[in-house]
Amino acid sequence: MKATVLVRPKEGILDPQGEAVEGSLRKLGFEVSRVRVGRVIDVEFSAGNAEDARAQVERMCSDLLANPLIESVEVSLGES
Amino acid sequence: MERPVVAVVQFPGSNDDRDAAWALGALGADPALVWHEDAELPAGTGAVVLPGGFSYGDYLRCGAIASLAPAMDAVLRFAAAGGPVLGICNGFQILCESGLLPGTLRPNRQLEFVCSDIIVSVENADSLFTRRCALGQELVLPVKHGEGAWFADDDTLADLTARGQVVLRYRDDVNGSLGNVAGLVNGAGNVMGLMPHPEHAVDPLLGSADGGLLLAAFVDAAAEYVLAAA
Numbered sequence: 001m002k003a004t005v006l007v008r009p010k011e012g013i014l015d016p017q018g019e020a021v022e023g024s025l026r027k028l029g030f031e032v033s034r035v036r037v038g039r040v041i042d043v044e045f046s047a048g049n050a051e052d053a054r055a056q057v058e059r060m061c062s063d064l065l066a067n068p069l070i071e072s073v074e075v076s077l078g079e080s
Numbered sequence: 081m082e083r084p085v086v087a088v089v090q091f092p093g094s095n096d097d098r099d100a101a102w103a104l105g106a107l108g109a110d111p112a113l114v115w116h117e118d119a120e121l122p123a124g125t126g127a128v129v130l131p132g133g134f135s136y137g138d139y140l141r142c143g144a145i146a147s148l149a150p151a152m153d154a155v156l157r158f159a160a161a162g163g164p165v166l167g168i169c170n171g172f173q174i175l176c177e178s179g180l181l182p183g184t185l186r187p188n189r190q191l192e193f194v195c196s197d198i199i200v201s202v203e204n205a206d207s208l209f210t211r212r213c214a215l216g217q218e219l220v221l222p223v224k225h226g227e228g229a230w231f232a233d234d235d236t237l238a239d240l241t242a243r244g245q246v247v248l249r250y251r252d253d254v255n256g257s258l259g260n261v262a263g264l265v266n267g268a269g270n271v272m273g274l275m276p277h278p279e280h281a282v283d284p285l286l287g288s289a290d291g292g293l294l295l296a297a298f299v300d301a302a303a304e305y306v307l308a309a310a
Contacts, residue, residue, distance in 0.1 A: 013231075014186075014189070014256075016186075016187045016188070016189060016190075016191045017187060017191075019191070020191050064140070064144060064148070065140070067141060067144075067177075067184055069183070069184050069231070069232065069233075070184060070186065070231060
């Protein structure tokens with residue numbers, strides 16, 4: 001099984017990294033009004049079925065991959 | 081009295097481990113370096129330090145990988161039994177990631193690494209770690225971090241403040257920390273995390289000896305824990 005986990009700074013959470021990238025894009029002449037920087041984590045793992053896979057990835061997210069206090073996650077699953 | 085053993089956990093990327101050990105030794109402790117893969121703390125350990133540095137290269141989030149190291153299982157058991165635990169800088173980040181302390185440390189608001197002597201005020205002089213200080217006393221301590229902006233939701237900060245768990249605050253805004261929080265203790269009062277470095281401020285030759293007030297109280301706590309466990 002393959003999962004792609006998209007980790008984003010939660011809405012309303014200050015993202016200094018995004019602000020820095022936004023400033024640099026403006027410097028390059030782009031009319032940018034907002035940038036948020038997150039990260040993508042690709043995971044390959046074994047799972048019995050789709051339900052089990054989703055449950056596993058949710059645990060991966062809450063136990064390590066994201067900090068729920070400041071980050072939101074979006075998971076997409078696919079067969080490997 | 082015998083010198084209490086204070087374990088200093090070394091993670092790959094720790095870089096203030098030996099400074100912490102030196103400072104603790106100078107203040108009457110018997111420091112013992114513990115490798116992150118060790119599943120047990122030395123026999124008779126009276127306190128644990130999680131030192132500053134960049135454990136596991138700050139991969140994923142600062143302190144996230146270190147919080148799952150085998151040595152941390154031992155630290156969690158030690159803390160649950162009431163043992164004094166002090167996390168300095170990266171150690172504070174690890175304590176937050178491991179759930180021993182509330183909130184998290186985020187990139188500095190100003191997007192810059194901050195490296196200077198700063199002033200913190202003692203907000204609670206009754207904690208295990210600050211009892212050698214006076215309430216409101218200002219301490220000069222060095223900071224050196226890129227991700228030291230403590231964050232939690234407003235209710236959490238209000239609760240922590242009401243319960244006296246915010247023990248140190250920056251006098252001035254240093255990194256965008258919510259409520260200018262510089263140091264916190266847990267609900268039971270035996271675990272503390274702070275971003276400034278007391279171990280770099282134990283001798284006037286280094287610019288300040290104020291860190292010695294915190295660390296000496298911590299060494300006292302280690303001795304008391306050893307006595308109580310005996």
